[in-house]
Amino acid sequence: MxxxxxxxxxxxxxxxxxxxxxxxxxxxxxxxxxxxxxxxxxxxxxxxxxxxxxxxxxxxxxxxxxxxxxxxxxxxxxxxxxxxxxxxxxSKDVEYLRERMDFLINQIKYDHLPHIPRNLQNLLKLLNNNGVNLSLANSFVEDIFSSLKGEELLEEDLVLNKIQAKIKHNLQITGPIKFNQNHPTVVLLMGPTGTGKTTTIAKLAALYKYTYSRKVALISADSFRIAAMEQLKSFAEIAKIPFTPAYNNSDLIEKINNMQKYELILIDTAGLNSKNMKQMVGLKETIRISKADEIYLTLSLTTRYSDISDNLKSFGMIPYTGIILTKLDETSGMGDILNMSVEYEKPFSYITYGQDIPEDISLANRNELAQIILRGKYGN
Ligand SMILES: Nc1nc2c(ncn2[C@@H]2O[C@H](COP(=O)(O)OP(=O)(O)O)[C@@H](O)[C@H]2O)c(=O)[nH]1
Ligand SMILES: [Mg+2]
Structure with a gap:
């Protein structure tokens, strides 16, 4: 120096x-x-x-x-x-360069469709910006282009209706939990750690007890972490819903047997690393012995798509009822809803969009999901 x-x-x-x-x-x-x-x-x-x-x-x-x-x-x-x-x-120079780069990127990405009117090109950009995979967005827009003719292509409402219908057509939903007539319906949530299983169980429990006046009980099979059990236990105390932990598979059978007077038994499970085969086999066994009527896979939309994809592959070894999509309030990557739907063809059951129990949950609805994908966010 x-x-x-x-x-x-x-x-x-x-x-x-x-x-x-x-x-x-x-x-x-x-x-x-x-x-x-x-x-x-x-x-x-x-x-x-x-x-x-x-x-x-x-x-x-x-x-x-x-x-x-x-x-x-x-x-x-x-x-x-x-x-x-x-x-x-x-900063003016940087701004200028940024604009030029955006322009060039857009040109490379989208302007290979010069035959498509500007409004359809904008639709393509919108879908892609909202996280819809580019080739999927391309094929959707191309389909709309070939299904409309002349002046129709310039009618904004018509184009919007078409794309909404097309998205909806590619989404499947399950509808709500189906109740057994004479014995409890056992519902189990599985999924990677931190995706909102426990919070969603609490939301479902409160919703079914207080809105639908069902007799609900809770079991936590998440014995890996003390805090995880405590989380559900304290919720159950406040919500006045019976709660019991299950420490192993035979304990789980016993706890379910003791809860036969309830209409809905919700089982929380430990978050799993889907790449860990041993954990996955353990979960499969827990599910088998629980005789769960419905199994939901919770996936957080804040997770990047390659991880969502890995989870869908790994958890796919367990037949499940539907997907609960969580944390819609925390992301703008709504296109992944469509991406996963087209790629894995699994139905959606519930969506969650916040930490408030039980407000921030609702039944998955194709109309709403299509709108969310086009809007690029949850809510208005
Ligand atoms: N913003 C937001 N946070 C959520 C949502 N669902 C769960 N969480 C939060 O995500 C974190 C992990 O949730 P938890 O239920 O413990 O996940 P688990 O490990 O899968 O049981 C907690 O801080 C929850 O409050 C949601 O829909 N939106
Ligand atoms: Mg948990």
Whole structure:
């Protein structure tokens, strides 16, 4: 490192000297106004200490811009003005480059469809921006293009209705939990850790007890984590819903047998790493012995699609009723609903969109899902 003091009649002049001697990587360590007796002709004087982290023979002259922005502690109005105007011009350049890049990316992505009217190209962009896989979005838009003719293609409402119908056609739903007549309906939730199983169980329990006046009981088969059991137990206490933990498979059979007077038994399970075969086989066995009538896979939409996809593959080894999509409130990647639906053809059962129990859950509905996918977010 080389350090040097520069004395000049103004900050601007000092910076010029620093730039000339140290180049644009110079760091301004300090600056102060001084009285310079050697130059009585100067009206004022500044002393600036600058440093450069280079060998002397590497020193070269470049614009002082970078070091000025990042490292300078200059406080004089004059130098601030220089920096400000340089910053402004740089941010304009960056903005311009960003716009050009967006333009080029869009051109590469979408403008291979010059035969398609602008409104359909915009629809394609919208779908893709909302996370619908580009080739899927392409095929949807191409289908609409070939199913409409002439003037019809320019009718916004018609195009919107078409795309909505097409999305809906590609979504399946299960409808609500189906109740057995004379014995409890056993419902089990499975899924990766943190996707909202326990919260969703609590929402379902409260919904069925308080809105549909069903006799509900809860079992937690999540004995991996004390906190997980405690979470459901404290909810059950507040909601006045019977709760019992099950520590192993034979315990689970016994607990279910003890709850025969209830109409709905909801079973929470431990979050699983779907890549862990041993855990998956254990879950399969738990499900087999529970004789669950309905099994739901909870998947969080905040998870990236490749992981959702892995989970759908792994949990696919267990036949399940439907998917509960969680955390719709936390993402704009609604296109994944369509992506997974087309790729795995599994039905949706419930959606959740917040942490409030029981408000933030509702039955999956194809109309609403199609709108969410097109809107790119949950809610208005
Ligand atoms: N924003 C949001 N958070 C949720 C939703 N469902 C669950 N959570 C939160 O996600 C976290 C994990 O939920 P939990 O039920 O413990 O997941 P589990 O590990 O699958 O049982 C908790 O902080 C929940 O409050 C939802 O629909 N939206
Ligand atoms: Mg849990």
């Amino acid at each position: 080389k350090i040097k003091k520069f004395i000049a009649p103004s900050m601007q002049e000092a910076l010029k000297q620093i730039k000339k001697e140290f180049g644009d990587d110079a760091i301004i360590l300090s600056n102060k106004s001084i009285e310079d007796k050697n130059h009585p002709e100067w009206k004022s004087a500044v002393e600036v200490t600058a440093a450069i982290d280079k060998k002397e023979d590497q020193l070269e002259t470049k614009p002082v811009f970078n070091s000025l922005i990042q490292k300078s502690s200059i406080q004089t109005t004059q130098s601030n003005n220089i920096m400000q105007s340089q910053l402004n011009s740089l």
